[in-house]
Amino acid sequence: MQNDKLQTRFIPNYGNLKFLIALTLFVFTGYLASGQSRYQPQALFPAVPLLPPGNEYRSATGEPGRAYWQNQADYVIDVALDDQKNIISGTATITYTNNSPKALSTLWMQLEQNVFKKDSRGIKAKLFLYKDANEKTADGGYEIEAVKLKNDTAVASNITYHIYDTRMELQLPQPLKSGQKITFSIQYRYNFPTNYKNADFLVNRTDILPTKNGNIYAVAQWYPRMCVLDDVEGWNTLPYLGNGEFYLEYGNFNVNITLPASYIVEGSGDLLNPEEVLTPVQLKRWQAAKQSEVPVFIRSAKEVAEASSRPAKATCTWKFRMDNTRDFAWTASKSFIWEALSFPVAGGKSVMGSSLYPVESDKKDSWKRSSEYIKFTLQHFSDKWFAYPYHKVVNVASNLDGMEYPGMVFCSAKDTGNAYFMVVNHELGHTWFPMVVGGNERKYAWMDEGFNTFIDNLAVKDFNKGEFPGYEQIYSPLDTLFSERTVPIMTRPDAIPGDMVFPVEYQKVAYVLTLLRNQIVGPERFDRAFHKYINDWAYKHPSPWDFFRSIDSSVGEDLTWFWKAMFLENYRLDQSVAKVETAAGKTIITINNMERAAMPLSVEITYANGLKERHNFPVEVWEYSWQYTFNADKNDPVTKVVIDPDGIYPDINKGNNVYEVKGK
Structure with missing residues (x-):
């Protein structure tokens, strides 16, 4: 019957046009009269693509395009540790290769240690300090002693530079053309952040742990690092505030560390x-x-x-060496x-x-x-x-x-x-x-933390016959992931409230990817797609759109409804049993989709004789309307109808998932 209706909608004559208008008004009037459902099919199943079109750099199938490019940064770093004053000092010599199609007159670098300066944006925004941002602390960050251009002459010329919080701009003496390299050195020093003994920093990604046999130095974000120039946003120069981690170019490293x-x-x-x-x-x-x-x-x-x-x-x-890192x-x-x-x-x-x-x-x-x-x-x-x-x-x-x-x-x-x-x-x-x-952790932490938590959850089941529960031990209730105040997954990390960072960036991403894998496309098909995404983008810089397009293309589905509801928005799911009625000996069941998200529909019917049957419907049942009606297979009396009997989907209101005939 539904197929007949679908065909009728596309017959081009005035009689059917009048019927279509009348039908649309009927459905719309019913929607308004209900005063309950917030679901709009066109928001999740649009004709216009949700994802930007592919181009020569990033294909519409989610793979790097034929003209994809990225720049390279090679480092030779010579540093020393002063363990009496807890100071790192040295020189970073960087060879930067411009593989972009345009000449560059400036280069941008990250100076993450500058977040420890008392006037840093991270501290003033109160994002970096865990407790009292007004507490007096020693001034930290980099001391840049010299930036010099390396060339074939004996005398290295200075490069003009400007420092803006955790970023440094280098003004090149002449443009760096496409395909060219430039080598320059930066002489620098900084104090370890543990010199801030009166402040409690939330993000201690480089630090000192005292032990009875000596300090343990964890040394990271310890040298000036190239910002990424890409075809998506140009120079990626977001300041380092704390939650947003790192976005870095690949290259080769030679590192020499001198200490007692x-x-x-x-x-x-x-x-x-x-x-x-x-x-x-x-x-x-x-x-x-x-x-x-x-x-x-x-x-x-x-x-x-x-x-x-x-x-x-x-x-x-x-002396250490590491390539393509x-x-x-x-x-x-x-x-x-x-x-x-x-x-x-x-x-x-x-x-x-x-x-x-x-x-x-x-x-x-x-x-x-x-x-x-x-x-x-x-x-x-x-x-x-x-x-x-x-x-x-x-x-x-x-x-x-x-x-x-x-x-x-x-x-x-x-x-x-x-x-x-x-x-x-x-x-x-x-x-x-x-x-x-x-990926770009500074903007899309979920492509780092969430993906990793997802593969962690698969791995933990295989370790020593499930010895440990893994992340489940600290998971927030499912309601938290879909509460009204939960921000979308596609939220910049530093804009996520502190108590929501783990639920959103880690847990929710792992949860919805598991849902996509196990229930929507199937483990075999999803794993093959995820494996292809990893291999296609190894040592490259994918955007969220590349990931979405890659999965869509590999599994052969338009998952716009899923990406929109679960990643771009904080849409919630509420499927309810609206009516169970009998006509001409048939039991007719009506299910309403009350909230803005959609998911496949699973319904279990129990008959008076105790027999049960399961009906599983694809998400496309919600492509046309917020209401779906179907018949039970048998003509016997029905005593119970349950939506999602296995508790698979993130329904926010389980109370309307059950219809039951009460005994007299």
């Missing part, structure tokens, strides 16, 4: 000179760990306090227990996993299991999505609750049990988002 020889150092990249920075005993153990799937202690708990466990010289320079982080401490192992990942490559932690964290339900968690996580995600791209991975105990960098993560030194497994699994999962798939 009593320190053990680990970094994102491959250690190039182990024979210069390790004792002969440690060197043998380090080499053994590269061949062992069982953890090898390069320095044991007993040896931490022994001077002989470090080379007998004043300083060491640790968007960032680099490192750690240093006198207090480290250091264990390592190696294991294969998909594709046959061997990865070395290092764990560094103080004796205080040497517990059986905590850091003693670090190697186990590292191996599981990297092997699982490599098998499922994309092979782990680096030669090693480092897990460091710190006072950061969890923060990720390429090949290196900082996890809490105090966590135990599920909390510890969860943070290690999650932070290492960031290898795939955003280290491999390099």
Whole structure:
């Protein structure tokens, strides 16, 4: 019957036109008379595409276009740590390649440490400070001592620069043409943020953890970094305020770190000179760990306090290299227990996993299991999505609750049990988002945190027969994700209320992607599409539109209704049993869609004789109207009708999901 009506609507004669007008008025009048439903089909099922059209840079099928480009930033960084004053100082030499189609007269850089300046936008906006923004603190941030152009002459010329909060503009002496490179150096220094002893910073992504055997330095956002220039927004120069993380170009890193020889150092990249920075005993153990799937202690708990466990010289320079990466982080401490192992990942490559932690964290339900968690996580995600791209991975105990960098993560030194497994699994999962798939975290944190939480939730079920619940342990109630005050997922991170950051950026994204995977397109079809998206955009910069288009194209569906309701808006779902009536021996059931979101419809009918039947309808039943009517299969009396009997969909009002004939 519905197909006949659909055909009638498109017969071009005046009689049918009058009928269509009358029918439309009838439906619209009924909608107004109800005074209840907020649903408008045309908002979720528009004729005009929701997504912008594809172009030569980004295709309509969600893949990089034939003319896709991105620039490259290569770094050679020489720094020293003054552990008495807690100062980092050094020189970053940057080679920037302009692959864009236009000449550049200026370059832009991020100076994230400047958020610790007392007049920073982050502090004045009260987004960066957790407690009292009026509390007096020492002034922090970068001291830029010189910016010089490198050329073939012996004398390097100065580059004019201007600093605006956490951004620095470089005025080039002549335009950098398409296809050209420029090399320049920045001499700089800064104090570690822990010098702010009277302030409580919410975001401590670089910090110092005191332990009984010495400080643990977590060193990140520690050098001036190139802003991304892309075809979507040009220069991405949003200031660093706290919640919005990072958007970075890919390139090659050579990093040389000088500090007292009593320190053990680990970094994102491959250690190039182990024979210069390790004792002969440690060197043998380090080499053994590269061949062992069982953890090898390069320095044991007993040896931490022994001077002989470090080379007998004043300083060491640790040299690292990492290619095709968007960032680099490192750690240093006198207090480290250091264990390592190696294991294969998909594709046959061997990865070395290092764990560094103080004796205080040497517990059986905590850091003693670090190697186990590292191996599981990297092997699982490599098998499922994309092979782990680096030669090693480092897990460091710190006072950061969890923060990720390429090949290196900082996890809490105090966590135990599920909390510890969860943070290690999650932070290492960031290898795939955003280290491999390099989205814009400063604007779209959900493409980083939410995607990662989604794959975490799949992984946790496979670890040790479900030993840990993972993120479910800290999930907010489902009602929170779809409350009236919940902001849309597509909200800039720094504009999300503090108590909604986790529910929106992490939990809601994971929830709705799981819904899309399991109920709407099916696991096999979704996983194939998600795998393709990761592989298409590995080491590139996808936008949200690229993700939406990629999934649509791969699964062969127009998911406009889903992206609009779940990501672009905070639309809510409320399906209700409106009527159950009998006519000519048939039971006729009417379901209303009361709110602005739409989802597939699942209805269970129970007959008086106890038999049940299930009806499953696609989301297209809501494409025409806010009301849907169907018949029960049998002519027997119906005693109960339940919408979504398995509790799959995020219906905000379960009270109207049930019709039941009460016994007399």
